[in-house]
Amino acid sequence: MTNSDELLTQYLLGELPESEQSRLEERYFNDPKTFEQIVQLEADLIDSYNRGKLPPELRLRFERAYLSNPDRSDRVKFSAALTTNLDQRLHPPTVQPVPVDRDSWWRRLFVPTTHRALAFSMALALLLVSTATLWFWVQTRRLQQQLANARAEENVQEQRSREVQRELNDARSKADQLSAELEHAQSENNSQTVPTSPRTQPSAIATLVLMISGVRGSETGAAPRLIIHKDTQQVRLQLRLHDTEFPNYILVLNKVGGNEVYYGHRAKPAGKSAADFVITLPAAKLSAGDFLLTLKGQTAAGDIEDLSQSLFRVERD
Amino acid sequence: MASALTSASFTRLLTSLDSDPERAGEKYEDLRRTLIRFFEWRGAPFPEDHTDETFNRIARKLCEGIEIKNISAYSYEVGRLVYLETLKGKDSKREPLQTDLADKSQTDIEHRLDLEKRLLCLEQCLDNLPVESRTLIVEYYQEDKRDRIERRKVLAEELGLQREALANRAQRLRDKLERCVTICSNKKSAI
Numbered sequence: 001m002t003n004s005d006e007l008l009t010q011y012l013l014g015e016l017p018e019s020e021q022s023r024l025e026e027r028y029f030n031d032p033k034t035f036e037q038i039v040q041l042e043a044d045l046i047d048s049y050n051r052g053k054l055p056p057e058l059r060l061r062f063e064r065a066y067l068s069n070p071d072r073s074d075r076v077k078f079s080a081a082l083t084t085n086l087d088q089r090l091h092p093p094t095v096q097p098v099p100v101d102r103d104s105w106w107r108r109l110f111v112p113t114t115h116r117a118l119a120f121s122m123a124l125a126l127l128l129v130s131t132a133t134l135w136f137w138v139q140t141r142r143l144q145q146q147l148a149n150a151r152a153e154e155n156v157q158e159q160r161s162r163e164v165q166r167e168l169n170d171a172r173s174k175a176d177q178l179s180a181e182l183e184h185a186q187s188e189n190n191s192q193t194v195p196t197s198p199r200t201q202p203s204a205i206a207t208l209v210l211m212i213s214g215v216r217g218s219e220t221g222a223a224p225r226l227i228i229h230k231d232t233q234q235v236r237l238q239l240r241l242h243d244t245e246f247p248n249y250i251l252v253l254n255k256v257g258g259n260e261v262y263y264g265h266r267a268k269p270a271g272k273s274a275a276d277f278v279i280t281l282p283a284a285k286l287s288a289g290d291f292l293l294t295l296k297g298q299t300a301a302g303d304i305e306d307l308s309q310s311l312f313r314v315e316r317d
Numbered sequence: 318m319a320s321a322l323t324s325a326s327f328t329r330l331l332t333s334l335d336s337d338p339e340r341a342g343e344k345y346e347d348l349r350r351t352l353i354r355f356f357e358w359r360g361a362p363f364p365e366d367h368t369d370e371t372f373n374r375i376a377r378k379l380c381e382g383i384e385i386k387n388i389s390a391y392s393y394e395v396g397r398l399v400y401l402e403t404l405k406g407k408d409s410k411r412e413p414l415q416t417d418l419a420d421k422s423q424t425d426i427e428h429r430l431d432l433e434k435r436l437l438c439l440e441q442c443l444d445n446l447p448v449e450s451r452t453l454i455v456e457y458y459q460e461d462k463r464d465r466i467e468r469r470k471v472l473a474e475e476l477g478l479q480r481e482a483l484a485n486r487a488q489r490l491r492d493k494l495e496r497c498v499t500i501c502s503n504k505k506s507a508i
Contacts, residue, residue: 011358012358014358022397025397026390026393029351029389029390030387030390032347035351035354036481036484036485038354038358043488044465047458047460069360070362071357071364077435078435078495078498078499081438081498082491082494084432085436085440086455086458086459086460087459087460089455089459090460132430135430253324260324260328261324263323263324263328264323264324299500301496301500302353302365302496303496
């Protein structure tokens with residue numbers, strides 16, 4: 001280990017005085033090479049620990065610094081898996097050939113038990129296998145229960161969806177009936193005016209509800225339209241998400257072929273599996289044209305994954 | 318918990334890193350990675366949350382019209398302040414979600430089960446990598462009889478890369494694998 005490596009190791013193990021720590025930190029914040037050097041040294045240090053290659057004194061210092069901190073402990077566990085995997089590729093475990101014994105089968109069965117250490121190992125192996133079998137059985141039962149619960153919930157939701165659809169159809173037919181009655185009344189009064197649908201009245205807020213579609217899904221129909229009238233002041237975009245599996249979400253709104261209009265974080269609503277994410281913008285921010293609203297999920301680890309993209313068109317009058 | 322950056326403040330932050338949006342995005346990710354590691358190496362809980370808080374404070378300053386000539390150096394100063402605040406106990410109310418501290422009484426069986434779970438996840442994550450990346454990770458971190466430095470030097474020559482470039486590439490792949498294994502093993506634990 002060079003002097004520099006020794007200094008960096010002391011830093012990683014939290015053994016430098018505060019002033020030296022700060023000096024090193026200022027250096028690596030301004031110099032990416034120094035930063036990468038420390039990151040790589042850390043990786044090699046952790047791997048050496050897992051391979052049993054650290055001298056005893058360094059091993060103790062390492063355990064004190066790394067195994068008491070959850071994030072660092074996780075890094076050590078990952079390295080244990082990585083080094084085990086890589087080392088097994090290099091030295092695959094070999095099966096020892098069992099010596100052929102011409103003794104009778106029952107004698108062969110009991111030979112191992114004459115050696116205490118081997119007998120103990122077999123008992124331990126049996127215990128491990130039993131524990132693992134029990135664990136797998138418990139996990140399987142739990143999964144089966146979760147599957148049953150998920151299916152029951154799916155049925156309830158399907159039923160709810162059918163009810164909502166029924167109510168919507170009822171409302172539509174009532175509206176049609178009322179429109180017919182109104183027309184009839186107007187024609188009886190010889191009126192020339194045509195009732196205006198509430199939908200064509202300009203509003204101060206223009207709203208568009210978008211449903212989630214896949215990132216790689218193909219658009220099967222025309223993009224939804226958002227009409228912004230002259231006196232519309234605000235635009236409200238509502239994105240419906242049925243299954244919230246990430247703790248945090250990011251919404252990004254871009255004009256197609258243009259700049260980013262909006263970027264924001266949202267947390268998963270507590271205790272809910274679905275979510276409505278709302279973006280409120282000044283109407284002036286949306287010029288006529290096509291826009292793309294991207295929903296990203298962010299894991300607790302900070303990884304970001306694109307979940308959906310919703311295309312819509314803005315028309316202005 | 319840090320409040321989210323608005324679109325405007327995030328754009329301002331990116332612009333301060335670089336005028337080119339793509340380069341700015343890369344510099345943002347690099348700086349984020351540096352801050353997370355800084356908090357980890359200092360032993361602070363919730364390194365990612367503290368990183369977000371650091372960025373929030375920098376973005377607020379930028380939105381106030383303050384000119385920051387060296388964002389990296391400024392990030393360190395703000396990050397250090399955030400870290401010192403954690404020592405004063407502002408974050409002491411939150412407990413780390415993972416409580417599996419090193420416990421010498423943790424049985425061998427638990428260790429073994431945890432390792433088995435991670436090995437399974439690692440296989441899946443390695444399978445998801447392109448072949449060249451998988452080969453690079455295996456060759457770079459495998460331990461054989463040759464000296465580690467010598468082995469990596471030979472690997473760099475075979476790939477036509479500078480040693481530093483090879484090291485950076487290997488480390489980024491390793492970080493990606495580590496995130497993949499963490500997500501996978503957390504999912505398995507949740508079941």
